[in-house]
Amino acid sequence: MKRSPRVAEVVLGLVLVAAIAAAFLAVRQRQVPGGAADAPDVSRADATLDLGDVRISVSAGPRPLLAFSRNRFRFRAEKGGAAVALDEGVVSFTMSMPMGDHRHALVPAADGWQEAEAVLPLCPSGNRRWFGQLDFTLDGRARSAHFAFDLDAPPRGTGAEGVPGRL
Numbered sequence: 554m555k556r557s558p559r560v561a562e563v564v565l566g567l568v569l570v571a572a573i574a575a576a577f578l579a580v581r582q583r584q585v586p587g588g589a590a591d592a593p594d595v596s597r598a599d600a601t602l603d604l605g606d607v608r609i610s611v612s613a614g615p616r617p618l619l620a621f622s623r624n625r626f627r628f629r630a631e632k633g634g635a636a637v638a639l640d641e642g643v644v645s646f647t648m649s650m651p652m653g654d655h656r657h658a659l660v661p662a663a664d665g666w667q668e669a670e671a672v673l674p675l676c677p678s679g680n681r682r683w684f685g686q687l688d689f690t691l692d693g694r695a696r697s698a699h700f701a702f703d704l705d706a707p708p709r710g711t712g713a714e715g716v717p718g719r720l
């Protein structure tokens with residue numbers, strides 16, 4: 554069966570649409586801080602960040618994670634089945650728009666966990682999505698891992714809603 558020029562035009566059009574869509578998606582992914590587009594979500598459950606040779610358990614709480622509240626982010630790493638300490642561990646928090654500088658050094662906690670507490674603001678745009686980046690050194694090499702979470706608005710009546718920086 555010989556294809557008509559019309560079919561060829563339609564096929565070319567579809568290829569162009571697909572190419573434009575792919576380019577659009579690539580740009581959108583790049584806008585997500587830290588390349589964390591498909592980072593594990595720790596809003597409702599703990600997650601494991603798999604870096605290949607290192608696996609890092611992430612726990613966040615208390616849940617739901619609230620803006621203007623103290624949220625604790627805990628990390629525990631293992632390599633080859635053995636617990637390892639993350640040197641110079643720092644966790645930073647960003648979202649799709651600038652929301653200030655939120656960098657917190659990890660401190661040792663019980664049972665081999667390392668943790669940081671962070672009070673994060675509520676985004677005035679209504680966007681609840683935040684991204685966490687964990688930077689650390691292991692075996693002398695700088696590494697990073699990414700996760701994501703949603704930050705709920707504080708319950709009404711707490712006096713904290715809409716007051717930036719208030720605990």
Ligand SMILES: [Cu+2]
Nearest residue numbers: 650652676677
């Ligand atoms: Cu924001």
